[in-house]
Amino acid sequence: MTIDPRSPFGLLLTAICIIAFAYLILPILVVVVAPLGDTGYLAFPPKGFTLRWYAAALDDTRYLSGFLTSLQIGGAVALLSTIIGVLAAYGLSRYDFPGRSLIEALFLSPLILPTLVLAVSLSLFFTRTGLLTGTGRLVLAHIIVCTPYVIRVTLPVLRRFDRTLEEAAQNLGASPIQSFFLILLPVIKTGIIAGCVMAFITSFDEVVLALFLASPGEPTLPVIIYSAVQLGFEPTVAAVSGLLVILTCVFMVLYQILGVARQD
Amino acid sequence: MTATGDLARQKGRSGPSPAVVPVLIFAPCLIVYLVLFVWPQLSLLTTSAFDKGQLSGVHYVRFLGDEYYWELLGRTLLLGVCVTLITLVLGVPVAYVLARMQSRMAALLLILTTFPLLVSAVVRSFGWMVLFFRDGIVSNTLQALGLVDHPLQLMYTLTGVIIALAQVLLPLMVLTLHGVFKSIDPDLEFAAMSLGASPPLALCLVTLRLARSGIVAGSLLVFSLAISAFATPGLVGGARANVMATAIYEQTIEMLDWPFASTLATVLLVFVLALSLLYGAALDRRAKSESVA
Numbered sequence: 001m002t003i004d005p006r007s008p009f010g011l012l013l014t015a016i017c018i019i020a021f022a023y024l025i026l027p028i029l030v031v032v033v034a035p036l037g038d039t040g041y042l043a044f045p046p047k048g049f050t051l052r053w054y055a056a057a058l059d060d061t062r063y064l065s066g067f068l069t070s071l072q073i074g075g076a077v078a079l080l081s082t083i084i085g086v087l088a089a090y091g092l093s094r095y096d097f098p099g100r101s102l103i104e105a106l107f108l109s110p111l112i113l114p115t116l117v118l119a120v121s122l123s124l125f126f127t128r129t130g131l132l133t134g135t136g137r138l139v140l141a142h143i144i145v146c147t148p149y150v151i152r153v154t155l156p157v158l159r160r161f162d163r164t165l166e167e168a169a170q171n172l173g174a175s176p177i178q179s180f181f182l183i184l185l186p187v188i189k190t191g192i193i194a195g196c197v198m199a200f201i202t203s204f205d206e207v208v209l210a211l212f213l214a215s216p217g218e219p220t221l222p223v224i225i226y227s228a229v230q231l232g233f234e235p236t237v238a239a240v241s242g243l244l245v246i247l248t249c250v251f252m253v254l255y256q257i258l259g260v261a262r263q264d
Numbered sequence: 265m266t267a268t269g270d271l272a273r274q275k276g277r278s279g280p281s282p283a284v285v286p287v288l289i290f291a292p293c294l295i296v297y298l299v300l301f302v303w304p305q306l307s308l309l310t311t312s313a314f315d316k317g318q319l320s321g322v323h324y325v326r327f328l329g330d331e332y333y334w335e336l337l338g339r340t341l342l343l344g345v346c347v348t349l350i351t352l353v354l355g356v357p358v359a360y361v362l363a364r365m366q367s368r369m370a371a372l373l374l375i376l377t378t379f380p381l382l383v384s385a386v387v388r389s390f391g392w393m394v395l396f397f398r399d400g401i402v403s404n405t406l407q408a409l410g411l412v413d414h415p416l417q418l419m420y421t422l423t424g425v426i427i428a429l430a431q432v433l434l435p436l437m438v439l440t441l442h443g444v445f446k447s448i449d450p451d452l453e454f455a456a457m458s459l460g461a462s463p464p465l466a467l468c469l470v471t472l473r474l475a476r477s478g479i480v481a482g483s484l485l486v487f488s489l490a491i492s493a494f495a496t497p498g499l500v501g502g503a504r505a506n507v508m509a510t511a512i513y514e515q516t517i518e519m520l521d522w523p524f525a526s527t528l529a530t531v532l533l534v535f536v537l538a539l540s541l542l543y544g545a546a547l548d549r550r551a552k553s554e555s556v557a
Contacts, residue, residue: 003364003463010463013357020354020438021373023431024380027391034394042394044401088293095286103290106297112540113305113533114492116509120516120529121304124311144300147293205384208494212516222386229390229499238394241387248382256375 028245035239042233057239066221070204073135073220077142078200085150086192093158111148118144119212134215141209146199153198157191312526323527340491340508343426347490348483350430351437359441364450381435385495392428392500393419420504429496433486440485444478477550484543488536508532
């Protein structure tokens with residue numbers, strides 16, 4: 001630290017940091033804590049203590065089926081966009097051809113496109129072409145949003161990969177396919193997993209495309225929460241959101257622990 | 265097997281490879297992008313520019329001629345400016361402190377910064393709604409501090425949307441700036457201070473100057489995400505604090521007015537594309553200034 005934390009300026013910086021983190025965490029804390037209140041309406045800080053709303057959230061099959069729908073869509077999107085994205089990143093890292101940077105720009109461009117604009121254009125597209133129905137539309141839409149993340153995460157890893165390792169393996173008699181699976185894949189594995197996890201979380205949390213494209217019979221969990229919140233402040237909805245936050249927390253801790261274990 | 269084996273074997277060599285293999289590798293991604301990205305985007309543009317089968321600017325004239333939509337655009341840009349300012353005021357100090365921290369605490373705080381990004385924007389906006397409620401803690405605290413003399417209604421106001429959206433986007437600002445500050449050698453600050461500059465002055469003259477294009481890039485990123493965000497304005501703002509994003513949703517889902525929805529979406533897209541060109545230029549400048557240094 002170049003600045004003495006006890007100087008007035010240091011204290012000011014510390015104060016701003018405390019405010020910023022409180023600001024970041026407060027609304028998330030609210031959805032976890034507020035449904036614990038015993039008042040029957042949502043209040044923060046909560047009064048009394050009950051697990052009634054959390055129990056009700058777990059009991060409601062609507063939320064559970066929404067959760068499962070989101071899980072399925074997220075899984076399908078993560079798998080497909082990882083395959084497409086890693087293939088594309090592999091091609092971009094390996095081949096040099098005229099227009100390569102153009103292709104790379106095209107593959108990454110959904111990152112700058114507002115999801116909302118994509119949602120309008122895809123609704124228009126699916127309505128006019130009649131292509132697919134129901135959940136398939138949302139999966140395809142999420143693939144467009146998630147593939148760029150996979151490419152962006154894996155491309156630097158692939159570019160850093162030392163190709164002489166693969167050549168050495170092939171000189172020692174490995175077939176290119178063997179060297180791909182035995183040498184390249186293990187080295188870039190961390191990047192692929194990171195891309196895959198990012199794709200899953202993006203798809204699981206995404207609400208704009210889901211609002212436009214999800215089939216009315218099978219809404220995803222964020223869509224259910226969005227619609228329920230618009231109608232009113234039910235403590236059960238907060239409890240569902242709270243459960244999501246807790247689940248994300250557990251997931252993140254596990255990912256960190258496993259990530260640290262891998263690095264060791 | 266031998267045929268594919270031969271193809272694959274040549275792929276690993278640095279010499280000229282048959283064009284078939286790269287084509288096969290790129291094909292899935294290219295097809296998906298052309299069908300689901302390029303085509304829909306083009307048809308969005310044509311939908312906005314045609315009327316009854318003829319090229320026409322009628323939808324754009326409707327947008328430009330109606331004061332309501334000018335107000336809408338103005339409110340959206342105001343939202344973007346305010347959100348960017350809040351994330352800057354909080355994000356610059358936080359990113360700086362995190363970048364200069366040596367302990368494990370820094371890693372922990374960085375994880376804490378990333379965590380909100382993993383929670384759906386819907387859930388985070390919901391949290392703000394509970395806080396903003398008429399008798400919510402925000403209103404009560406402001407009253408207790410004597411800053412307002414009546415219950416403050418933040419729900420369904422632009423102010424509420426600004427506060428909530430700045431929280432949603434703050435992590436992105438901090439993460440962008442963290443990388444920028446991390447790349448600036450703290451010895452430069454020490455040098456400035458040993459030459460007599462006070463710490464705040466040293467930071468302004470050295471660190472912030474060097475981080476300038478990174479700060480511009482982070483701001484443009486947050487701004488373009490703020491003007492196109494939907495979930496937070498939709499929930500916290502509702503119909504009473506309408507912005508471009510919520511208007512586009514209305515036109516598409518409720519009015520089913522595809523041409524006009526496309527027009528609004530195109531206007532938004534133009535703003536975002538212009539900003540991302542500036543963003544690219546800012547990053548370029550940053551790369552150049554680094555290579556000079």
